[in-house]
Amino acid sequence: MSSSERQFTQLSSGISGLDSLLRGGLVEGRLYLVIGPPGTGKTLLGTQFLEAGLEAGDDVLFIHAEESASDLRANTAELGIDISNATFLDVGPDSEFFEEAESYDVVKPRDVEDGHLISDIREAIERVDPDRVLIDPITHFQYLEPTEYQFRKRVISFARFLQDRETTVLATKTPSNQMDTQLRSLSDGIISLSYGDEKAGRRIRLRKHRGIGQQDGSHGMEIRDSGVEVYPALEPEQRTRSFDPTQFSAGVPELDSLLDGGLERGTVTILSGPSGVGKSTTATEFLASAAADGSPALAYLFDESIDTFSHRCETFGIPLSELRDEGTLLVEEVESLALSPEEFANRVKTQAEERGAELVVIDGIAGYKNAIKRGQDDVELRRRLHALTQQLTRGNTAVVLIDQRRDVTGLHEPTSENVSYLADNIVFQNYIEVAGELQRVVGALKKRVGGFETVPRRFEITADGLQVGDPVSGMHGVFEGVPEQHGDGNNQSSTH
DSSP states (O other), X not given: OOTTTOOOOEEOOSOHHHHHXXXXXXXXXXXXXXXXXXXXXXXXHHHHHHHHHHHTTOOEEEEESSSOHHHHHHHHHHTTOOOTTSEEEEXXXXXXXXXXXXXXXXXXXXXXXXXXXXXXXXXXXXXXXXXXXXXXXXXXXXXXXXSHHHHHHHHHHHHHHHHHTTOEEEEEEOOOSXXXXXXXXXXXXXXXXXXXXXXTOEEEEEEEETTTOOOOSOEEEEEETTEEEEEOOOOOOOOSSOOOOOEEOOSOHHHHHHTTTSEETTOEEEEEEOTTSSHHHHHHHXXXXXXXXXOOEEEEESSSOHHHHHHHXXXXXXXXXXXXXXXXXXXXXXXXXXXXXXXXXXXXXXXHHHHTOSEEEEEOHHHHHHHSOOSSOHHHHHHHHHHHHHHHHHTTOEXXXXXXXXXXXXXXXXXXXXOGGGOSEEEEXXXXXXXXXXXXXXXXXXXXXXXXXXXXXXXXXXXTEEEEEEEOOSEEOGGGTOOEEOTTSOOOOOOX
């Protein structure tokens, strides 16, 4: 059979997100290198690979050199990972296997020239006949070879031996200059792990996956109570539903009139304004109206706790608790530095799909950038947010992003820096100064689908929620924040 006709059998790594990056999983009978500094999760990832094999009915072999079998069983059991039925082969310097194989002087590893250790391991593999093997770490073999040439020769022979037996191998290694290039070139796949500070978090990247390909780039990774979790960065997908510009009403007639009926499904709206002007309250009107009509809605809070959000909604007469109990509205508070951008995006995407969400509110963009773990800079975080909104709108979900501007009055920039490209619609809220008094106005600057009023309206936040009045006419300079009356002065708009 030619290489082009060869069919690959792919196996689960035991980590669904990693399988996704691998375009379906590990290829049976191949050698994979898991490389990363100490503490990045190499051994844990490998044990989940073994557990997946045991669950599939495979025979698995754990070749280890740095921890005892009893410690490895105990450590993995604490995370709920069961590898008790694996065969353990301890090749550490203090192990019986090592002593029986030959009396090596580990202080002078270059004195070892006959590769007897690997020969004995091959014999053990023939006895166990495993489907999966974890070598943790393969560095131990490197230290026992006198030269890079000899190590390459041994590993090539060993890899071919395993391939002939259709054994899938994961080998772990800490980065170093010594022989790294040799191992990388010999491996069929390279899984690279890293860990920065608390703000950067853990990252995973696939450097190679021979014959299959991989999802490139840096991706989110966490070590949780259940083990390693991987969160691939979202990739653009085809629209899953035909575009349906059905509108969401805010339930506030004057605001709906300003927006020519409301906000359309499958679009992204940026609701922009300075602190305290009423952005969250306005978004809540859309959430409550959608949920009350039976359209599932989701809200993710970065700038406010659920307690204060709930209290404010109930004060304004929005039955938040009732809607949440009915299941039509989900509200989540996102803890600072708890999630990578990929994990947050996957969470939103999954919850939106499971609930059939038709409206998603993210409050807000600045809070997202400050709270999400940063494996990237602000530009990359905006790209991640853009990818998430694309995923949602392709499923015909409407998205509202709340954006806080720095200017209190005036409209020097409609949004904060470099986020306007995310929007199909831009709705702004602002303060204006009239006769020494600060008043609020709301208007639309952009609406990709449908029309909108070009003159902003005054609004107030009262005990009954958002109260929007007539268009602000008879004045100029509204967008500068200090409007002046013109004409005969008889056209005074009111919020009442």
